[in-house]
Amino acid sequence: MLSSALPHRAGVGFKPEHFSAMLVEPQPVGFLEIHAENYMGAGGPPHAQLRKLREDYALSVHGVGLSIGSMQPLDGDHLARLKALCDRYQPESFSEHLAWSTHDGVFLNDLLPLPYTEETLARVADHVDEVQATLGRQMLLENPATYLLFEESTIEETAFLAEIVRRTGCGLLLDVNNVFVAATNHNLDPDAYISRFPLEAVREIHLSGHSETVDDLGAPLLIDSHDTPVKDPVWALYEKVLGQIGPVASLIEWDNDVPAWPVLRKEAAAAQRMLDTAARMRAA
Structure with missing residues (x-):
């Protein structure tokens, strides 16, 4: 099974x-990421552009539609299209979300949370095994940004992710912004969450911006909107993570209100400076 190998x-x-x-x-920039579902057609401008860029850049394929967390079977047609895409471009990494987004053939166009129970754990592990066996490569599972918690959850999220890694051999994609968003929304400590996260399994990191509002009771509410620069508290949390595990492939996500290229490149340069610092500290 091919392992994730982003620079x-x-x-x-x-x-x-x-x-x-x-x-x-x-x-x-060290690599590019694409959303898998945008490249599942046979040809056209998307593939023409990607073929050209693939000549010069490492590639991460990020899925948003597999519905790994669903209690229903994975969509075989979708998985087949994903395999064809990965076979075509041989990306250095493939990742998906710990979430669900389909039910009875209906695509809900959102990444929805799931309760952390033994039943859910077994189902997600089965789905991860199926994806990895089909693709012939390790997949990375991303921690979610959440806005509610389930009373029926019996397993802490970090322990849930660690057990998925143990059962399947998958890697993890640590979304630092998601950690900060979820911790703020649930009045939790993001540093404590990171201290319990299975960092040894992290093969990629995501960084993005978020929107700030309040809920019906006036409490702070953060939205994982991907439409702003990375916020200072997220940078600070990212720096702490790098201090613990050293440099790892790190992506700037900016999917809405997309800025001009120099603005996005500047965000990536800021992340690269922190990666370089982490590398020097590890070498010292």
């Missing part, structure tokens, strides 16, 4: 509006 550098999520700017000269 330990800062990357960005590729957006078609940046294609021309990226061709002008080599760009100082």
Whole structure:
């Protein structure tokens, strides 16, 4: 089984509006990430652009539609299209979300939370096994941004993820912004969450912006909106993570209100400086 092998550098999520700017000269980013579902057609401009970029960049394929957390079987057609995409481009990494998004053939266009129970654990592990066996490669599972907790949950999220890793051999994608968002929404300590996270399984990190509002009771509510620069508390949490595990492939996610290429490149450069610092500290 192929393991995730992204370079330990800062990357960005590729957006078609940046294609021309990226061709002008080599760009100082370590890898590109695409959403798998945007490239499941047979051809056209998306594949023409991706073929060109693949010549120069490592590639991370990030799924948003497998519904790993669903209690129903995985969609075989969707999984087959995903395999065809990975066979075609041989990405250095594939990842998906610890969430569900389909029910009875209906796609809900959202990444929905799930209760952490023994039943859910067994189902998610089965789905991860199926994905890895089909793709012939290790997949990474991403921790979610959440806005509610389930009374029926009997397993802490970090322990749930650690057990999935133990049972399946998958890796983890640590979304630092998701940690901060969920901890704030649930009045928890993000540093304590990180201290319990199975960091030894982390193969990629996500960084993004979030929106700030309040709930009906006036309490702070953060939304994982991917439409702003990375916020200072998220940078600080990221720095602590790197201090513990050293440099690891780190992606800037900016999916809404997408800025001009120089703005996105500047965010990646900030992450790269922190990665370089972490590398120097590990070498000292």
